[in-house]
Amino acid sequence: MKIGIMTIPDCAxxxxxxxxxxxEAVGLPVEIETVQGGGIALPKLESGALNFSIMNYTAAVLAEANKPGTLKIVADAYQAxxxxxKLxxxxxxxIKDxxxxxxxxxxxATLRSVGTLTTETALKIAGLTAGDVRFSERPLPEMIDALGAGVADVAWMTEPFxxxxxxxxxxxxxxxxxxxTxxxxxxxxxxxxxxxxxxxxEVAAFQRAILRAQHDAQNRQVITEILPTYTKIKATTAATIILGTFPTNLHPERIRRVAEVMREYRYITREVDVSKFLLPFPDDVDSPAPPSPPAAPSTATPSPTKVPAP
Structure with a gap:
């Protein structure tokens, strides 16, 4: 299975x-590929170039509004x-305010996505709209150099950037x-x-594996140890940066907020029922076991943990 991730904490x-x-324990061999953002990953999911990918909820709601029934969210990933x-x-x-x-x-990172939507909510505070600024796409790893070169004035960033x-x-x-927001x-x-x-x-197997990892991620030490292995975050920085949370459920009410704000800012023109693209967990992972203790720092892959077979 090919999984698309970004080199940011969201994908830990x-x-x-x-x-x-x-x-491995659920019989799901995986390959990991870096993507620029959910909007760019979407056609790769549709073509089969990727089987699973990180997908920001703004992009997911847009997909459901424009092409209903083409996308499924199988597990939550990250909450701010x-x-x-930050801008x-x-x-x-x-620029002072x-x-x-x-x-x-x-x-x-991508247009008409979480970056532009949350920036628009900030602009509203100052009496501005998206029409008062110029938005452009730039991969997150390139933003610092672009600001230094004067290519743009402001960058919407997350960690480690x-x-x-x-x-x-x-x-x-x-x-x-x-x-x-x-x-x-x-x-x-x-x-x-x-x-x-x-x-x-295969989808149920992915859900079992990722939900167990989401539970493990409730332990900050687990995140601190994993971040330097796939991002440019140093171990010392990983221990101190501010992180979001890693939800262990798919509550439609939470994600419905995204659709409501998108409608307010006219990303969509009609109500979107987010429950239609949320895929429930298999029955045997509705009440998963408590998080595993943090693993000792190591780059070696441990023996597979026993998890219910798909």
Missing amino acids: TVQIAKVRGYF EPNTF MVPKNSP LADLRGKHVMV ISAYQELGGRMLYDVMQGE ESWPIAGWATSADFADSHPR
């Missing part, structure tokens, strides 16, 4: 499941907390995860509806 649980042998996603500017930037963004160039840029003198303009559902693990229909055993 795929790495946990791989290193701790959870995928304060200071986990960043160079240290000598003349949100009102200064009028006419400025803002970089996001926030910490890396702050070390270079970059400063926060605004924390986009507050007010209307407090405790914002960021992303889930997605597959195509066709793959879910034709490979129910």
